[in-house]
Amino acid sequence: MIGKTFSHYKILEKLGEGGMGVVYLAEDSKLERKVAIKFLPRHFATHSDEWERFKIEAKAAAALNHPNIATIHAIEEVNDEIFIVMEYIDGQELKEKISKGPITIEESIKIAIQITEGLNAAHEKDIVHRDIKSSNIMITEKGKVKIMDFGLAKIRGGVQLTKEQSALGTAAYMSPEQARGEPTDHGADIWAFG
Template identity: 35%
Template sequence: MTGHEMLVDRYAVAGVLGRGGMAEVREGWDTRLNRPVAIKLLHPTLTADPGIRRRFEDEARSAARLCHQNIVTVYDFGDHQGTPFIVLERLPGQTLADIIATGPMPAAHVRSVLDDVLAGLGVAHAAGVLHRDIKPGNILVAATGDSMKVADFGIAKTGGAAHTMTGQIVGTMSYMSPERVAGAPASVGDDLYAVGLMGYEALLGRRAFPQDNPAALAHAIMDSTPAPVAAVRTDVDPVLAAVIDRAIARNPVQRFASAEHMRAALAGDQRAIRAGVASVGPRPATKVLTGHPIPAAPYVPQPARRRVRTYGIAAGALSVLAVSAFALAMDPASSAPDPQPVSTSAPAAPATSAPPPPSPVVQQPAPEPPQPGGPAGRGHGKGDKKRG
């Protein structure tokens, strides 16, 4: 498509703002409302693929349901001479990746960025939408320059659509959780894990897992944990450092239960910081919610729970051959270098956590009856709870 072509006699298309594996984003102008827009166009080579067209359409419909100041707004969707397009809010174009490229960010700025991202994700998750590709390149600076917006829900999980083909896991591996690398379905926790990795990268000015080789990167994610924030950057306040360290813990039960939980802890809410870890249960099937998206529910702190000793995430089950095979099976479009995106979304149910089983009570033996002529038997108090 050439510059300044008109889409459906309404949108004037100009220069390229960014390119991705599935689409490119062009600068545009809405001639009816006289405002700048961004126009996302499916690549011409992919327009004949019905599965990809369906994914693109799902993105537009689901993203249009998400209305929040920290999510890029979708204005319109259509088809122009066989090419699907999405019309989006036009932003300046700078991403969090651009900011990180200039060096480590001030801790206060990182805290503000993470709060914006979590606010947007909280709304998406409440509406049944998982992003599945949170990374600095998909976090855009708002037009006012004082906040961030989550963009590019292009591979968001959509109920009823098998967007992940057999043997493939879509997303950017550098920001995947160990469970996703091992092949588990996407969950709310995976989006939050990626938020933690972004915070780590923003503070240090480099990725937590810098490996370029897919097989080496998969091994690093599965077998290692980044150094604690405080060990690398001593000027970061303990609360921010602790939130990021907890968000990227290798063991999922040590992470946050929801975006609201993580956001409350980030704000210094001691109840959220002390709240027990989430339990690991079956990940629910994806579903599509009808009607308007519901607002994100506030985080309700739970009583502190007994920590459960864990031993990693199937560390011995993943062989070198399996990881290498996974790395080669990654969607090539998803492994490409980060574009400068402006985009959208699609629905999947947030994970729920089951409460841990109650602590067992150790029963003390009944007292022996006193022997004739001996001292009176002494009664026993309540059984002590066995400590884990």
């Protein structure tokens, strides 16, 4: 994948991999900026329910315009590859930052406030993240917090994104109702955060 070009996005390096796809750093030749691109695994494209989840993720996240939420620029389909073009955030995961040693109470409070502001913006639009965890929180060198990966996002009152009785998310952060595969609301994000 490295070195390939899709539309006007040249793939530079792999950044990571999650339940809903592989993320690469790319160069947007039209706007001359770096972006992050999340590719849907090929096997998902053959399953309409997975494709629907991917589209809903992109639409839900794109509707969120907040300084503490990673911006979605586009959803594309090129040469049988389906991907989301996102803001590239140069920083480190909160998980990585914490693993390097303790952070001050003041810094913890600043981070927590920014996470709650981002979550509040999502919840005001009836969007539930459903996978809040330290590896989905990026922190820039200047201390700006960005919530990443709305891959399990659910629009409250909207389309059911999971099969009946299935649980999506990261077990250690799941609310009890989420772990049981029951319907969730913004309380699941608060549980995971708190």
